[in-house]
Amino acid sequence: MDTSIQPSAEKLTISKWCHAAITEISCQEKGTMLAPGSALTLEQGRQTTGATGSLQNLKKFNNQDFNHLRALCLSQGLLFEDATFPAHISSIGPNLLPEDKLWQIQWRRPPELQRNPYLILDGVSRFDIMQGEIGDCWMLAALGSLTLQKRFLENVLPKDQGFQEDYAGIFHFRFWQYGDWVDVVIDDQLPILNGRYLSVHPRTSNEFWPSLLEKAYAKLRGSYQNLHGGYLSDALVDFTGGVQVQFSLKEPPPDLKEILKAADKSKCLMGCSTSVQVKRNIKLRNGIVQGHAYTVTGAVKIPYKNGWKHIIRIWNPWGHGEWKGPWSDNSPQWNHVEPKFREALLRNKDDGEFWMSCENFQEQFSWLYICNSTPTFLDFGDQHCTTWSVDRHINWWHPVLATGRNNYSPAGAVSTNPQYFFEVPDYDPKTYNVVISLMRKHAEDAQDAKKMKIGFLITMENSKVLRESFSLTRDVTNYFTLSPGTYAVVPATADNQEFEFLLRIFMKNQDYNENSNSLLSPLLPMDVPRQNEDNSYKTVFLRYAKQGSTIEASQLQQILNEVILQDEMTSVGGRFSFDSCRGILALVDLNSNGRLTLQEFGSLWRSLTKYMDIFSKEDRNHSGFLDVSELKSAIQTAGLAANEQLLRLMVLRYGDAARRIGFSDFVCCMLRLETMTYAFQNLAEGGSQILMTAMEWLTLVMYT
Template sequence: MTKNFSINIANIDVISRQTISKSFGRFGKWGQCCKLNDLLPTINGKLAFMNSVDRDEFWSALFEKAYAKLNGSYEGLSGGRPCTAMDDFTGGVSEIFDLKENVNPHLFDIMLQGFERGSLMACSIEPNPQIVEQRLSNGLVKGHAYSITMVKYCEIKNPRWSGRVPLVRIRNPWGNEVEWNGAWSDKSQEWNYVTPDERRNLGLTFDHDGEFWISFSDFAQNFDSVEMTNVNLESLTEKDLNNHIKHKWEVKVFEGSWKKGLTAGGCANYPTATFWNNPKYYITLKDEDDGDRDMKCTMIVALLQKPRKNATAENKNLTIGFSLHPVPPNILVGGVLNDKALRSTLEIKGLTHYANHRQMSHRFHLTPGTYCIIPSTFKPDEEAEFILRVFCEKPNDLSGFGKSACRSMLAMLDFDKSGKLGFEEFFHLWSIISIWKTAYRRHDKDGSGKLNGYEFRDALLTSGFQISNNLFVNLMTIYGDEQREIAFDDFVLACIRISKVISKFI
């Protein structure tokens, strides 16, 4: 945990004197993952692993034990990247930025944007294989997972120059005097040109607590990588939203699967006839980011594969990835993508990376418009379930149906109970969906991608459903979220439910 920052990384509930339950965010969702007793490993009467200066404080050690259980053992926590843990603690989406090659020219702005949205950040220097946690003359430590606790522009004024300096505040997890000793370090001369008010705004202290400031130029020169985990609204506390977090990400989530012979088409290296069978998701970016000099939109796409039942340690993860295609308006026919026309469009360069990782993510800087995201395994006919998450700065329109909606639509029109839809059944289904989609968009007046209660009732009327108040309240209770809003998937499910009720009386 860091100063001026708190995040709901895990729910800790004492169930009894010796049983504790902890929740982690894994595979895109929060859930109860493990229960454990309050026994902790010790050596000579002292905690063997994580511990606090206060000998009566044990929450961190219990949290570590729960995470060790989640990963099989304490040994399972050794090594690895900080972003893996940050994903599990927040249910967020991580990015890794290289500071030595292909450095993003907008990295400081990205970090500042992330800080204002409550993102967790870490940085590190590549380790020396010959020396464990080698200390450098500038006070930094190699192979060390530092946390980034603040990203700010600092106003300075001296006899020769005045303006803003980009600064980064970093914390050494040792929490001691081992700190950066260059420019902007504790008690360095640069602070003489910062006003008392600006110092208070930065929360400046000069303690041997492992926390220090560094200019962004020195930061980029001395560190090798930055890891950032972008979190959604569920992971933020009310205190965060009321304090320094100025913005939040607009997040859309879809669950899907690759099925052999149906939707497991593999990547574009294989016959294109199979590639186009992969699931497709269309997203429309309407408004550019606030203050963006290039008048473009930020979009982070993350593809997460779920664990497979028969997977072994050797093939735990499939090789997965996704491609992104711009969609010209003339190849959208009735809201449906014309595959033949899409195949002639060029993939955006560099957006088709594949790896056998649990999660693949990429940050895009795009002009407003419609795009098609195609997630796939590298080889055809490999089966798995996945979660696709899209983070945007502004509300967007993401089209696609979840598994529940697809099953309900199939059941509604599968008159012969074959488990499949014939041409006439599919044509009838598509006609109905088009009516519902038109009604939904017509009454989503603020373009938020969700309907409030009033908009929901009007959309049902436009779709031809005039229902009682009791049924309306029940539908809102079943399909509405915590804010009593209806997403398009849930609107379709509600319409299907009404259609089934009506069909019983016809």
């Protein structure tokens, strides 16, 4: 500090100190706000951090608005006819049936098929579903699992429709597609062949939600023909927006039983499939169908004889056809189970659902699929209060790897493909802590897309390839136990086509507990339960640091506006300006270099989280602003002090014309008050007065 000029030092009390600190600085925090939606372009593609295509801001498939179209039909007394997915063989697909049968298809609305149709009758259940002529057991197995999880089901199946009120022959359903929720509108004309449903048909004759939902999904994928054969994993993700992992039952993980129990406990969607021996849908003597998809509806450990037994409950989308071996409906094993367990678990009906042992499950089935918003199925053992953070990236990949079909060069991928860095801070060798999911968008020619092998490499900072995961599926996902360090994910393909992809990196946060200063933002609106997703400061820092080790004011502005201001109430008071972010950065910039390290950002993040809690608590009328009395209470809650004169100046400096303070200004105000209060206390060394030179004073106030 320059001490060459030393005028007489003024004694400053803490009240004068804060008064000066609040009022002397020029309007650093009051800069010009960015226009709505403006943001700096991120390197390596765009990251999805906002609510685009969220359940609150749906994308309209084919630009069709359900409410507008229904109102139009009702006003004109017409039943809706969907020109974008017409009652024509073009919606069926040219290769699903022989040509003569295609022309025999008739399209009928539910009121033509049943006198008193309902969309939903006595609730939604997997037992409402019975597979039709189309080979879409993969989709129906996922749908059966969806019916068990209300939190996901309500996202897909809106309640604002039916046959009893405002019926106009129009319905809509919602699906997740590559990072966005999409609303799909259909008419209710269903394909009928020789008096039978071509598509799924309900067990109860006048309940039509399964048939209409299936039609909407067929429209989303282009035709009914495109539902004839597919991946159960795709449907699980499309119904939830979650992450799915496939487990080979021929080479199962050693903790398969624990994974199943954790998945059942955390209410995941689950399915399984059998291998294809010669041809699909061959029913074995034991009742299991080859080349077929099933729903896993339960996994429990029950007392059996003198020990315990792990058993799995499975449902066949055909609505009939069950396992005939041990633990089936009439097997003698149930005689050795206590009545209370037998009565709770056993349903002796030919409804397609059955129990089997975990050992038989691994013998009879090839793959297990588990899906949830975050990988909660990997939380088992002695873990408590774990959460998962997720980082998303959308970009295009280029055929830089190709050296011939299905050949690729890992070294070439690392040197030329986009790399996405992430840091693993914690490590428990007994648990999985990273899940990586790479999804490619469909090519125009879906058949060619199915032949394309995609995947990713995981490298360390020295570009050494540690892991490789490749598959012909749309979604390549794998789970890992990684030690602390910095890693990079490199998407790759062995084909000569460009594709857009969505990359998601899930990381477990093991140091979370309910009594700590949680790194979860309590105000961020999520499409998933809050406990399942965590914006840890380390994840946020790495996301916006542009692969560097520090962040500057423009990157801090992005974080505050894109991550912190996602909640409607916090955004009412305006966005963070660039100047305000420079001021905030200066308050925690210990090195005075205009940048924040990870440690400095962590300190700021904890303060932001604290002030979001306080703002939410004190904004009692949920207006998005604090008045003078609420601000006074917020200051007291934060453990700080301000007399009436200082409080008046703070409102004058940071408030609007109505003497109200919005969230962004509240943060700027409280961070300055907190920083200056602690600075005074440190300089005063426990006293109530300090001595400062002019240059010392100016150095503090002109930067901070």
